[in-house]
């Protein structure tokens with residue numbers, strides 16, 4: 001989509017915008033279903049990158065301890081518990097610049113993927129930069145989707161990260177698409193960007209071919225010691241507008257209300273679901289950031305008459321399409 005089309009949608013009167021998002025949603029998804037995902041940090045801290053929002057960068061004094069890679073056995077145990085608690089998607093994140101074929105740590109991740117896939121869960125991984133070969137290996141091991149967020153607009157990106165470029169992000173996403181894995185790609189609001197920056201990010205996402213299967217929309221969780229500590233909370237109506245616009249622009253994507261929910265009220269979260277966000281991360285911790293506990297989330301979903309999505313329901317298959325990502 002063109003930026004001006006996204007702007008026109010975004011600037012629709014709020015209730016009309018939400019009504020349109022709800023209509024679009026019902027053309028593709030079951031009423032009142034929310035997918036529950038678990039995100040596990042399988043290797044925490046000590047990352048060489050300098051992402052300004054991240055407590056795991058070794059460049060900042062954040063108090064996050066460096067931990068070694070979890071074993072496949074440990075990961076399988078946690079994934080089994082996540083499934084028992086209702087999650088249908090299990091995401092594994094590792095704090096490093098990228099993965100290399102032949103690295104024993106990558107071999108260990110591949111084994112973890114195989115074990116989690118055997119449990120019948122959707123498997124998502126976020127491992128940083130990825131080449132063609134590594135992407136193919138992950139796909140073969142059973143990865144459903146690879147997460148690699150754009151974070152923000154191309155223009156604002158260098159203000160947030162200097163150790164890699166926006167184009168590096170696009171290159172990794174292209175490798176993911178070529179492998180046949182789905183793309184999970186979204187952004188983070190509240191990093192000093194403008195509303196226009198958010199729409200520019202969305203413009204890039206809407207021009208992916210195939211479109212992303214999953215779009216996480218995060219609100220910054222300011223982490224002590226990082227350059228972005230102290231940023232103000234995202235305005236709830238700006239968040240709702242972006243969710244509704246994303247739903248309209250990418251109707252088949254899972255729009256995931258991701259990090260930052262502890263800074264939203266229950267009413268604010270309800271409005272995000274009403275605007276047709278249809279997934280949350282579930283569990284008391286999101287990598288290193290706090291997240292509402294599972295009991296609180298269960299209670300909220302029940303009060304809103306929302307049901308956790310059944311395993312593999314509504315997954316959009318994009319595996320037959322192997323076209324490159326749109327470039328800027």
Ligand code: SF4
Pocket residue numbers: 047048049050051054055056057094095096097128
């Ligand atoms: S976001 Fe990822 S790549 Fe960036 S510093 Fe954190 S762990 Fe490293």
